[in-house]
Amino acid sequence: MPLPLKNKEVLKVDMANARDEVHQQLAEVYDPELDQPLTELGFIGGVDIAGDKVTVRFRLPTYWCAANFAYMMSSDIRERVSELPWVKQVDVLLQDHFHDEEINEGIKHGKTFLTAFPDATDSLDDLRETFRVKAFQARQERVLRWLIRKGIQEEAILRMRVGELEQLLKKRQVAKLVKRYLNIRQERGLPGDIGAEAFSHHDGTPIDPGGLQLLLNKASSTRLSMEFNTAFCSGLLKTRYGEDKQGLQNSALQKDKTKESTGVIDA
């Protein structure tokens, strides 16, 4: 039997808003490896809403995409959508994947990855953390490169405060990059007061004077790995499922994303 998600009052569901609300929740689910929302990647194949029950069809670029990442995303979809007060049941259906049955069963019954795959020996927590660190480095690097391109010197960059970064949210061409960076700082519990240092290593330790270039070079290969994989995955998904507009795949969002990925470089 599926586990009940939580005890909820019966709420009247407004269908028009319901779809938007589910979409907004799904836009908060990220591919841990690519650090992009599933909705922008086209990984959401469709959403069905029947009363207080939501079914999300989830699809990946290849039959062989890693089971552990697939499990994380399925589990995150379920968690995010179930946050909506009117939702009583969430079914996540991963499709066309070599482990789809095991993953769908595991998620349906609220199992941990370890219970769903008894051969595995560790939970997914360490893996998730590894990729959040990579995401932090990549997001920070994009902001740093923008500042360098604007002619700001290393010393000045390393002296910058969170408050100054927040000012940049008003600049259209960099607002999205800064917002994403500030979000992950907050997520990682780094100081958010306006006087705090804007840039640091992922654990909050300061960047040594003169150490910016090495930090950038390292982060560059990480960010590149993500962008390269995103390009690869998007292309493979398109080859697999065509250019359909089914579900929540949104071409406008796609274009916007491409711009963001390359905008830093091409600006």
Place this chain on the structure above:
Amino acid sequence: MFRTKSGEEIFIIDGHLHNWDASPENVLNKYGQGFIDCFYAYHANLSPPEYVWDEATYAKYGADRMVKDVFGDGYVDMGIFQPTYLTDFYKNGFNTTEQNSELKNRHPDRFILNGAWDPRDGTKGLEYFESLVDNYGIKGVKLYTAEWKGESKGYKLTDPEAVRYLEKCVELGVTNIHVHKGPTIWPLNSDAFDVTDIDETATLFTDLTFIIEHCGLPRFDDFCWIAQQESNVWGGLAVVMPFIHTRPRYFAEVMANLLYWVGEDKLTFGSDYALWHPKWLVEKFIDFELPEDIKQEFGVDLTMEVKKKILGLNAAELYGIDIEAQKKKLENDGLALAA
């Protein structure tokens, strides 16, 4: 042989070739079908439209077509067979050393034949590996750490059994260890594309060269870091190459990173035929230049001298090929198109 507009000859070794059979008769189960479908998506997605085949041809193209594509149209002088057994997915295997040896016998100066082993085959596998060395004189192996075998879904080079096999490689002088790092799904709990086992293994076996096929993608950053620290870790450019067409800016950035971290002497060209056709890869690579800002930032350049190393000289070094002598042998075999 590729001749530049100024008449310069560039000797090309394709470091990564297959002659596979994924025809319906050979597919064993849904995984075999899933595997070739995935390959086809790679092919269709990243090739220029005029180079995209139909799925039936792609499943089994045969020796004659391969020889014509690679050595006739594709400018390639020599190619390295990297066998991929996958006997849990395909009745007769996907492409095995024995199957590849038939073409090697037909064109002995064109092919370098590599073998393969799997540490999970135990002592029997070691004997099989020795027989490959005895029968074919192989100098390299292709390892597929993600391969399924019964209950097992893959292995790591640091596994004790794998270490035993690597010791045998040292003993037999099989020094080129090509490691495919791809969609490993075992162990399920660790990063599925983890390349960190290479780090420890390369330190342990300094007499061996580890060529990481596909440059660790999608763990490119981890790979760069390891290759920078370990002088015997190289990068094979199969799968990286086709981005030159679809995403030239990414390709430029990847090349700059590789030249910066890994170095121009440790990179080898590979088409991964029939995933991609070497003709367009070679043509585009010869014409490719790094954008000025990337050159500046990384302090590297992809000059014609560097390209020559990547396209052939580096692989020749690995496999002890005397290029001038080899050119003479190939002059009159009639496979290359007249320039």
